[in-house]
Amino acid sequence: MKLQLLYRGPLSSCNYGCQYCPFAKHKESRAELLKDRRALERFVRWIGERPASDQFSVLFTPWGEALIRPWYQEAIITLTNLPQVQKVAIQTNLSCGLGWVEQCSKPHLALWATFHPEWVQRKAFVAKCLELDQRGVRFSVGVVGFPRFRAEIDALRQALPSHVYLWINAVKPELPTMSEEELAFFATIDPLFRYNTHHYDSYGLPCGAGFTVVSVAGDGTVRRCHFIPEAIGNLYDPEFKQCLRARPCSSQHCHCHIGYVHLASLKLNEIFGPGILERIPYHLSPYDQLLG
Ligand code: SF4
Ligand code: SF4
Incomplete structure (x- = not known):
């Protein structure tokens, strides 16, 4: 089995409070955090118990x-060192310490880091990015494309090494009110910006989705993607593989990068290649060459 897994456990809290964030406004109890931890441990154990011929790529x-x-850091360390795992990536605001990455198999690790200018100083965020680069970890960096962030985005682009892809997430409800000049600015920063509009x-x-990539919830519920609520199976069902098959999309629209x-039809695999989960265009970091 060769499969991409988008894992989203019950965790729903954050140390930032971005006003544009639709989730993460919850403060978890100890019991809720423990539930998230146990669910993650079960997920990691399940992957570790697959035959070594199976190949998984995981995006948290x-x-x-x-x-x-810490249980996410531990999970990623374990997963990157498993023979069944091609790659582990995670979406993060990069506020954590980075020492733990040294225990990972770095060719199997990638970070999808987002800069939130209202919650962290650019200098501190850039320092984390440079540390990742110096530690030999692949990563992409992104910012939500509000025109009010332009100066920060411009300065961020200048501060990051040229091989680090800086993506912009389009704020779709605001696009009709943005000027051509603002849209052109975002497209200059992120050559793939228009795809996200x-x-x-x-x-x-x-x-x-549902065949080569699936969404996995903490209780193992498998959906084809994060956007279609219908369950197609459960990861912990011994017959799980039976639910994987090619299916046409049943949603009217799809608007999110993941x-x-x-x-x-978009052929974005030709642009991202094996870096598709962590949002790193292939030409910037030829992932499969890292693996030798
Ligand atoms: S850092 Fe991310 S998860 Fe946290 S509040 Fe901001 S957008 Fe939401
Ligand atoms: S195109 Fe449809 S099935 Fe595919 S990820 Fe988007 S909503 Fe899901």
Whole structure:
């Protein structure tokens, strides 16, 4: 089995409080945190128990900040060192310490780091990025594309090494009110920005979700993606593999990067190649060459 897993456990808290964040406003109890930890441990154990011929790529897409929780750092260390794992990536605000990455198999690790200018000084965020680079960890960096962040985005681009991809997430409700000049600015920073400005008509189109990539919840519920609520199976069911098959999209639209990159018609696999989960265009960091 060769499969990409987008794991999202019950965690739903964050040490930042971005006003534009639709989740992570919850303060968890100890019992809730323990539930998240146990669910993650079960997920890691399940992967470790697969045959070595299976190959998994994992992207953690938490509803909050996971890397400030030691059990996520431990899970990533374990997973990157498993023979069944090609790669582990995680979405993070990069506020955690970075010493733990030294215990990872670095060619199997990647970070998807987002800069939130209202919650962290640029200088501190850039220092973390440079530390990652110096430690030999692959990562992409992104910012939510509000025009009010322009000066910060410009300065961030200048501060980051040229081989670090800086993506911009389009704020779709605000796009109609943005000037051509503002849109051109974002496209200059992120050559792939225009891909993120659409609600793609995806209904009936071939998509890898449910076949080559699935969404996994803390209790093992498997959905084809994070955007279609219908469950297609459970990871911990011994017959789990039976639920994997090619399916046309059943949603009218797909607008999020972690979804539409799997739409066959967009051919984004040609741009991202094996860096598709961590959002790193292939030409900037040829991931498979790292693995030898
Ligand atoms: S850092 Fe991310 S998860 Fe945390 S509040 Fe901001 S957008 Fe939400
Ligand atoms: S196109 Fe988007 S919404 Fe449809 S199945 Fe693929 S990832 Fe899910």
